[in-house]
Amino acid sequence: MSTIIKAINISKVYHKSTVPVHAVNNLSLNIEEGEFTAIVGPSGCGKTTLLNILGGLDQPTEGKVEVDGTDISSMKDSELIDFRLRNIGFVFQAYNLIPVLTARENVEFIMLLQKRNKKERHDRAMELLESMDIADKANSKPSQLSGGQQQRVAVARALASKPRFILADEPTANLDSSSTNNLLDLMAKMNEEQKATFIFSTHDQRVMDKARRIVTLEDGAIVSDVKR
Amino acid sequence: MIAIIAWRNVWRNKGRSLVVIGAMTVGIWALTFAGGFMQSFLTSYIESAIRHETSNGQVHHPEFTQDYDIQYNIKDYESILGFLKQSEVVESVTTRSLVNGMISSSRQATGVKIIGINPEEEAKVTALNTLISEGTYFEGISRNPVLIGNKLAEKLKVNVRSKVVLTFQDIEGNITAGSFRVAGILNASSVAISESSAYVLKSDLNRLLNIGDNIHEIAYTTVTGTDDEALANRIQTNFENDKVESWKEISPALVFMEQMMASMLKILIIIIMSALAFGIINTMLMAVLERIRELGMLMALGMKRAKVFLMIIVETIYLSTVGGPVGLFIGYATISYLGKVGIDLTDYSEGLEAIGYNSILYPLLQPMDYVQIVIGVIMTAFLASIYPAWKAIKLKPIDALHAI
Structure with a gap:
């Protein structure tokens, strides 16, 4: 398996108050293709900051992040937007679907930004919705879906662009137990079948149980990195 | 899809969008109506001035208009x-002799412009006969009849058949x-009239002036839509020794x-x-601030800032232009209806007529005015x-993703 992400000695310091806060502290991490990795740790340990940096949403104060050998830490904002579109899928804690679009349109949207043709968009959106067991809700708006259904649409959207990896920030935080299990099974299935690389932050034990690699953070640094 | 998202976004908050669309509709209607109303004032004034005073064009000796x-x-x-x-666009023509003088009754005297006319020709050009409010149009008085305006009659304290001296x-x-007798009193919105x-009759005035059949002024009217300036230039080219002017040159105040x-x-x-x-x-700012997280998510997923910009622009233009055509249509319908039946301002007729306006106004907007309004709406929206x-x-x- 090849290395997709290489985080090299990255630090992130916030200066929001008089005392600087080291959200990520001289952290190095490699992610291999096809991994199903959970980044865990207590609240405020830097999980979300690390995911934001890996996803090119935030820049490290020090160090660099390479994706397939490309240093994304020095990219301009406009280059990063394009890079994210082509390489990274996102799943957010609050689902963040576009409320005025249907489930299918939400999945198609990312492919539209990639300028794929209509038939390809439609076919892939339906295929992904079927994979996520939600094809029957293709024409429903997010407001007509439950939290679990919305998050499944969000995962389908993240996979739609055929990204190099998917970042999921606390994807199950707003879900009940049954929806969480369902979602995790589906994500694991996509990981198995499509070799999709998943990296998610969580402090949910059920998610940790499904992960094949668990990276534990404390005070912005890795304290353990266990592969199973 | 940006167009679809923008359109659906407009209707996310129906109440708020409808208020803006309603405001646009009323605003455009008000603008159209006010424009038509203003235009009717102008048209009424200019048409009245052309009809009863300047005509569409006049011919004089080049020196005459300097000091009469x-x-x-x-x-x-x-x-x-x-x-x-012989001209196809000239409707009617009249000739006049003119002199400045005094008019006096037994009680008052004042300066006037004395106009010698041929009644039949004059009626065709200036419709002077239609302005008679008392008495007749040069009838019933066998010798030296005169027509004067109602304000002048009041000033001189004379009535029909009263005697005045010019x-x-x-x-x-x-x-x-010359001793003249008032044949009729004219009621005109024009202060000059x-x-x-x-x-007076041209024959009477010419006799007293001792100028034979000479005339000082030719006035003509043209068919609707004639380019009066072009016609004046054409006549001028043929008769270089005289001065030919369109109504715009005769009365620069009308052009102003x-x-x-x-x-x-x-x-x-x-x-x-x-x-x-x-x-x-205000509405769009609220819409943007309410959707900070969503906009952040779009950019996080890979939507370029230019597309986000375009989406908000399209959304605003939708919001603005939905009400525009409705307001424009209602405005057009209002103008069309009132342009036929008129707006009756009889209650204010005395004041309006004192400053040269008719008491019934017919709103009118030129196609270019509608174009201006449409351009205004699009520019405003943009x-x-x-x-x-x-x-x-x-x-x-x-930041947007973490916004509450």
Whole structure:
């Protein structure tokens, strides 16, 4: 398996108050293709900051992040937007679907930004919705879906662009137990079948149980990195 | 899909969008109506002035209009009349002799412009006969009949059949006077007609002036839609020894009024559109601030800032232009209806007529005025969209995603 992400000695310091806060502290991490990795740790340990940096949403104060050998830490904002579109899928804690679009349109949207043709968009959106067991809700708006259904649409959207990896920030935080299990099974299935690389932050034990690699953070640094 | 998202976004908050669309509709309607109303004032004034005073064009001796010296008569007027009568666009023609003088009754005296006319020709050109409010149009008085305006009659304290004396200088500079009897009193919105003109038969005036058949003025009317300036230039080219003027040259004040009204319409457009623009900006800013997280998510997923900008612009233009055509249509319908039946301002007729307006106004808007309004709406929508769109693209995806 090849290395997709290489985080090299990255630090992130916030200066929001008089005392600087080291959200990520001289952290190095490699992610291999096809991994199903959970980044865990207590609240405020830097999980979300690390995911934001890996996803090119935030820049490290020090160090660099390479994706397939490309240093994304020095990219301009406009280059990063394009890079994210082509390489990274996102799943957010609050689902963040576009409320005025249907489930299918939400999945198609990312492919539209990639300028794929209509038939390809439609076919892939339906295929992904079927994979996520939600094809029957293709024409429903997010407001007509439950939290679990919305998050499944969000995962389908993240996979739609055929990204190099998917970042999921606390994807199950707003879900009940049954929806969480369902979602995790589906994500694991996509990981198995499509070799999709998943990296998610969580402090949910059920998610940790499904992960094949668990990276534990404390005070912005890795304290353990266990592969199973 | 940006167009679809933008359209659906407009209807996310139906109440708020409908308020803006309603404001646009009412604003555009008000603008159209106000423009039509202003135009009717202008048209009424200009048409009245052309109809009863200046006509569409006039011919004089080049020196005559400087100080109304009666020796400057039109030399070859027969040729000019022949040319005008052959022209397809000239409707009617009349000739006049003119002199400035005094009119006096037994109780008052005042200065007037004495106009010698041929009643039949004059009726066709200026419809002077239609302005008779008391008495007759030169009928019933066998010798030296005169028509005067109602204001002048009041000033002189005379009635129909009263005797007045007109005093002026003849062609040799001798003071001469003639006794005239009021045949009719004219009720005109024009101040010139109602207060300072006396109409007599051209034959009577020419006899007293001792100028034979000479005339000082040829006035002509043209068919609707004629380019009066072009016609005047054409006549001028054929008769270089005389001075031919269209109504625009005869009365620059009318042209000034026309330009002023056009400027006022533009100012009105700017005022109403500015008010609407601030309403639109406020609504769109709210829409953007409510969707910070969503906009951040779009940029995080890979939507370029230019597309986010475009989406907000399109959304604003939708919001603005939905109400525009509706307001424009209602405005057009209002103008069309009132343009036929008129707006009756009889209650204010005295005041309106005192300043030269008719008491029934017929709103009218030219196609170009509608084009101006449409351009105004589009410009307003575009300009109003820039600030909210700029606010949207200034968001950082990471901050926006974490916004509450």
